[in-house]
Amino acid sequence: MLQLTLQTAPPEDAVRVLVVDDHDLFRQSVRHVLSLEGVVVVGEAASGEDAVRLADELRPDVILMDINMPGMGGVEATRRIASRLPQARVLVFTISAEESDVMEAVAAGACGYLLKNVSGQELLVGIQAAVAGESLVSPAIITRLLQHLRRSGRPQRGEPEDDLLLTPRELTLLELIVTGKDNAQIGRELYLSAGTVRNSVSRLLRKLGLRNHTEAVLYALRRGIVE
Template sequence: MTGEPTIRVLVVDDDALVRASLEMMLDGAHGIAVVGQAADGDEVQAAVDAHFPDLVLMDLRMPRMDGIVATRRVRARPNPPEVVVLTTFDTDENVLHALRAGASGFLLKDTPPAQIVDAVRRVAAGDPILSPAITRRLMDRAATQADAHTVAQESLKRLSPREYDVMLAVAQGKANAQIATELYMSLATVKAHISHILTKLELGNRTQIALLAHDAGLA
């Protein structure tokens, strides 16, 4: 026993075999425990209330409520769990809608098990996960959307100069400690600035900060 906190995971998928496979895989990883399952998006809220997960592994295509709507509802809760989408559908629209809804990660179901485990650990630690290929596609898409560009630029005007600097660093994928060193701030100050940025811009996580920055043509 190392005293390391266990990452509590809720698995959401309409395929019972997929749920069982994911539970077996994740429960076999050190420091991770599957605390519950849900078979459809409309079951997620009750499952979160019952099991208090740190992270929800969310399917997209489900019969009654899809993973986008379920993610949005989960992330709107006070102190919400992180959400990682795990799906067979990687269209630009699906990825973009998942990120806008508040997901901190997007993985395909054919991702190797070790990478899924690593993604769960990283997202639980506050490090968003998105494959480079998907990121590039989304950035290219955002660059062609003039309306999104204008809206993003206007949104960023709400930030103070120091918050703007921190926002740029977050968009570049820098960790809090690196931001603190480069901007001559304490770690606590960096965390406070990020909290203020999320509040002012009405965003849910660092991934959405990066997406907004790219919409604005930055980073």
């Protein structure tokens, strides 16, 4: 007996993602993993040029961006998307753990940086953080950056007047951000509500002139505030 399967439309509040990677099989795998979690992949791009065009056409909530692609790379694509669509949330998703790639991606406007060896659940958390206006950095990236800084010379703490900028609570927040925790995890750690953490982190970022968690991680590691 022939059975028909009815496909239901995704809910209106489903997260919409554009996947950018030059490997077809990888894009298909990401689409499958995200679909299991109710995330809608609205488009796929195999190059930076296509990513810029589709981001403008589709206006996704989050753009998963690879770094190394033929033609226009992910950093330049991120820069162009950020300049055209300031509200766009570009989450770098790549195999590269090089400090130069991290720095360039953040400078271009990426809100987070994840390595492709993360689990499906970790990828979902990263996407959810991006949608919430937060950002995540793979712990492996943080470790790599810290090792690099130690090899190139022990990070120097800021001047005394700079250290006075941060209260003990703000230093604790910064330390938790560096460990890769999102706002919800920080809230559980400090027994604070999500709203309180969100406001506290926003004030901390404004005080330091930073845009997101990723920049906060780099700031803390480079200045030796968190070791």
